[in-house]
Amino acid sequence: MNTPRLSHPKEKIKFVLLEGIHPSAIDTLDQAGYARVVTAPKALAGDELAEVLKDAHFLGIRSRTQLTAEVLAQAPRLTAIGAFCIGTNQIDLRAAMLRGIPVFNAPFSNTRSVAELVLAEVVMLMRGIPHKNAVLHQGGWVKSAAGSHEVRGKTLGIVGYGHIGTQIGVLAEHLGMQVVFVDIEAKLPLGNARQLSSLDAVLQAADVVSLHVPETPETQNMIAAPQLARMKPGSHLINASRGTVVDIDALTDALERKHLAGAAIDVFPVEPQGNDARFDSPLVKFDNVLLTPHIGGSTAEAQENIGREVAAKLVRYSDNGSTVTAVNFPEVSLPGHAGRSRLLHIHRNVPGMMARVNERFSDAGINIAAQYLRTNDDVGYVVIDVDSDASEAALDSLCGIPGTIRCRVLY
Ligand SMILES: NC(=O)C1=CN([C@@H]2O[C@H](COP(=O)(O)OP(=O)(O)OC[C@H]3O[C@@H](n4cnc5c(N)ncnc54)[C@H](O)[C@@H]3O)[C@@H](O)[C@H]2O)C=CC1
Numbered sequence: 265m266n267t268p269r270l271s272h273p274k275e276k277i278k279f280v281l282l283e284g285i286h287p288s289a290i291d292t293l294d295q296a297g298y299a300r301v302v303t304a305p306k307a308l309a310g311d312e313l314a315e316v317l318k319d320a321h322f323l324g325i326r327s328r329t330q331l332t333a334e335v336l337a338q339a340p341r342l343t344a345i346g347a348f349c350i351g352t353n354q355i356d357l358r359a360a361m362l363r364g365i366p367v368f369n370a371p372f373s374n375t376r377s378v379a380e381l382v383l384a385e386v387v388m389l390m391r392g393i394p395h396k397n398a399v400l401h402q403g404g405w406v407k408s409a410a411g412s413h414e415v416r417g418k419t420l421g422i423v424g425y426g427h428i429g430t431q432i433g434v435l436a437e438h439l440g441m442q443v444v445f446v447d448i449e450a451k452l453p454l455g456n457a458r459q460l461s462s463l464d465a466v467l468q469a470a471d472v473v474s475l476h477v478p479e480t481p482e483t484q485n486m487i488a489a490p491q492l493a494r495m496k497p498g499s500h501l502i503n504a505s506r507g508t509v510v511d512i513d514a515l516t517d518a519l520e521r522k523h524l525a526g527a528a529i530d531v532f533p534v535e536p537q538g539n540d541a542r543f544d545s546p547l548v549k550f551d552n553v554l555l556t557p558h559i560g561g562s563t564a565e566a567q568e569n570i571g572r573e574v575a576a577k578l579v580r581y582s583d584n585g586s587t588v589t590a591v592n593f594p595e596v597s598l599p600g601h602a603g604r605s606r607l608l609h610i611h612r613n614v615p616g617m618m619a620r621v622n623e624r625f626s627d628a629g630i631n632i633a634a635q636y637l638r639t640n641d642d643v644g645y646v647v648i649d650v651d652s653d654a655s656e657a658a659l660d661s662l663c664g665i666p667g668t669i670r671c672r673v674l675y
């Protein structure tokens with residue numbers, strides 16, 4: 265791989281923002297002097313994605329665009345990726361890291377939006393509203409208390425007690441619910457919530473089970489036929505995490521057998537690329553299932569905040585080199601570099617690398633004003649501030665070091 269030298273004037277730096285990222289991102293970029301921004305309202309794939317990536321320096325996506333190792337290989341100038349959402353499962357994070365590309369996300373800007381939706385769904389499901397709504401839309405009338413319950417005193421089972429799971433637990437307790445949860449880590453239970461020792465224990469205890477785990481190999485089909493069978497007869501399932509967490513055929517079967525009284529599903533194993541594409545699922549035939557188009561985090565408030573937050577992280581990396589909060593990269597927090605040039609060097613973490621860096625500088629007679637280094641098992645990220653008149657020579661020295669993945673200078 266040739267070592268890209270990403271040291272351009274701002275007007276030449278190209279940002280590509282896909283999936284209808286909020287205009288607050290463009291505004292943030294614009295205020296920082298980055299005006300070359302290309303946008304698309306939907307996810308791209310295949311040739312269309314390759315085309316926009318071939319000269320992109322920064323890419324913004326949401327949950328739908330799949331950035332595999334093959335896709336990243338088609339983006340020779342890509343400097344950083346912004347996931348304008350929480351989940352980063354759509355990105356091959358390791359492949360990005362090995363290409364010297366940090367990935368930033370918005371870890372909690374839409375947390376509250378998901379929690380509010382799920383809370384509303386708990387109430388709607390326990391009252392049988394999806395079915396009643398469907399009947400009335402067809403001219404029917406079902407005024408009945410059968411199968412309709414208050415949520416007060418009922419048990420909410422949360423699978424994955426992270427940012428979203430804990431928020432939902434707190435809100436549900438305000439409605440008088442008992443909260444039990446399971447997580448792979450020991451977690452501080454908020455309020456009166458109780459951590460149970462297994463997924464099965466949560467499934468058996470809960471009137472409503474809500475899933476809030478990330479997509480990982482372990483959470484793939486985490487809720488399949490055996491788990492659904494363990495849920496209480498007449499209980500409800502909510503999934504606003506990732507579509508791959510639930511085996512949809514098994515859920516269909518559980519609903520057909522009326523083992524579950526209803527479900528609310530916001531995420532699907534395969535989702536349409538954009539609003540003009542068709543949605544298909546075996547779940548569409550159930551009027552006791554609330555189907556939503558992956559809008560758990562889609563509120564004006566969340567999207568505006570995410571747009572600003574992630575764009576600001578990209579700007580900071582571009583302007584200053586800081587990788588703080590990157591999800592796949594050594595995190596380096598950096599002060600300003602006024603009056604000096606800053607060299608950014610991403611390399612394979614092999615023994616002797618720093619000795620080589622320092623040797624090159626000393627051989628070239630370049631004075632190092634400040635140096636910052638962070639490494640992980642695979643890559644190292646070193647940032648070196650030098651006097652501005654030495655920056656060209658310093659960049660040449662750095663880029664030529666064997667094991668270099670990327671180097672860049674900030675003037
Ligand atoms: N529907 C939507 O629009 C949205 C969906 N999401 C999804 O929600 C997920 C959760 O978000 P956050 O709460 O912010 O993440 P988080 O990282 O704060 O919490 C996830 C929790 O799941 C736990 N966990 C991981 N693997 C587990 C396993 N195998 N079994 C049990 N627990 C496990 C973790 O320890 C952690 O406590 C995101 O990864 C994303 O996929 C997030 C935002 C919006």
Ligand SMILES: O=C(O)C(=O)COP(=O)(O)O
Nearest residue numbers: 326327328349350351561
């Ligand atoms: O934040 C997340 O992980 C989400 O799932 C929200 O995704 P979105 O930005 O709506 O495509």
